[in-house]
Amino acid sequence: MESMNPRDLVVCPYNKAHTMLRNKLQKHVMKCKEIYKDEIELLICPFNNVHRVPAAEFHQHTKSCEDRKIILHYQLSQAAELNEETKHEKIEADENWDDTCVENYNPEIYASQATIVRESKGLFRAQRKQFIKQEHRRILGEEYDDVKPPKARKVK
Ligand SMILES: [Zn+2]
Ligand SMILES: [Zn+2]
DSSP, X not given: OOOOOTTSEEEOSSOTTOEEEHHHHHHHHHHHHHHTTTTOOEEEOXXXXXXXXXXXHHHHHHHHOHHHHHHHHHHHHHHHHHHHHHHSOOOOOSOOTTTTTOSSOOHHHHXXXXXXXXXXXXXXXXXXXXXXXXXXXXXXTTHHHHHOOTTOOOOO
16 A cells, blocks of 8 residues: 655656656656657546556546545535635725815715726826816816815815
8 A cells, every 4th residue: 555655665657667756756757758658658647647547547546546535535625615715805995095085975076086096097196186186176167166175285
């Protein structure tokens, strides 16, 4: 019975004369696959990609593979964890851009801000604030003064 110790000596599936530490097997198998690709055709075990099995033994191997139990167990526990993690995906706002205008909340302003922010994405924060104020003036005209929040600073 093989153990899973990475310090174990294992035999290359392509050439029984190749022995190496288990933790070197994966790299080795990739090399031998290239070297022997015209002579030996081995199928890759679905449970461990360093298991290379002749087609005739493949079905038997998938039933008796030592990694089958480990993988199935792993997949089951992973699936449970993933469900927990993906349940609540956080969506973070990229920037708190409206801190000077938030006091006098007004749905009309809010709607125009939403449009403006999309348009001004890519401007620097200071430029963006100025841009938003200019846009308020442009879109709302005289009404702008009525809804101007007390905290708003003058733009030079
Ligand atoms: Zn080899
Ligand atoms: Zn296997």
